[in-house]
Amino acid sequence: MHGENWQKELTLRPIGVVRSSLKAPLKRGVADAANLQEQGEEIRKQMRQIEGLVSELIVAPELAALLDGIEGFSHIVVLYWPHLLEEQKRKLVHVHPMGLQEFPETGIFATRSPARPNPVLVSTVELLGRAGNVLRVKGLEAVDGSPIIDIKPYAGVYPEIKEPRFPEWLRFVFTLR
Amino acid sequence: MHGENWQKELTLRPIGVVRSSLKAPLKRGVADAANLQEQGEEIRKQMRQIEGLVSELIVAPELAALLDGIEGFSHIVVLYWPHLLEEQKRKLVHVHPMGLQEFPETGIFATRSPARPNPVLVSTVELLGRAGNVLRVKGLEAVDGSPIIDIKPYAGVYPEIKEPRFPEWLRFVFTLR
16 A cells, blocks of 8 residues: 555644633534434534634744744634544544434544544634734634644645535534524 | 653554555655746646555454444545655654745644644545455555554534635645645
């Protein structure tokens, strides 16, 4: 399989840490046919909560200069590590996406579940401001204390995706927005 | 700074490898006032080349089941590692974005440069098909042999970003499209 060199382990050194009022991951319940609407309401409530959440990205002071020019962007992409995820959850294969038992079990790579072999989570958020090594952002579902792996500017998606296709379970989630 | 626990190194074990006809990173020239248009042409040519490029994501066979359900998506997000990047380039602080000397030096976190402290590159690409543990994708600027760190479905950006703001250098790049 294309040589074995690609299998070598890679090492990340966090560049900073998230400071947030969110102290634990949001719990997603288990939704079956009987309580799908009720569970949907819960998901909707959580989405609203995260949308309005303001948190801080504390970048290591010695890396502050790497942020220069980021003020020119309204949105940034944050890569972070869900440090409270139990190690054995990195071995999951299938899940019901968002706990929605109504929908078929799905491979981890076809979901946004934080439980994945390499739990590097990617989130696009609004940049409210910068003060030295600290960014204030809105809409980040990262728990307080999450190590930050990278910060990138949001530059849109190119080429533009005109008619993305999604599976049924995600279309259901969209109806909750 | 919020305890020191976040500084702990994190380990990634690649989940697969990119197979591509792109054997070396695209070279970006240096553009100054004298050759800005010419250099712009070169950037445009490279963008066209990547747009049409079809490559394969070879997922480790023992992880193939984690792809189940990904066929429901038209686009996916690929996290990969630029393995040909020289280690010392992870220490860069400022660059002229895309070699455009006309524009001010910018901090690495405000650019999409592959040279960054944790070079985890994120790319949204079109999913053409799946055969077992192999995905065929279009539009991936990853060099042949790049270790794949994660695969996620593309689920749009929510909440929708209505009027993103970009700095002058990126608006110049947009004119090249």
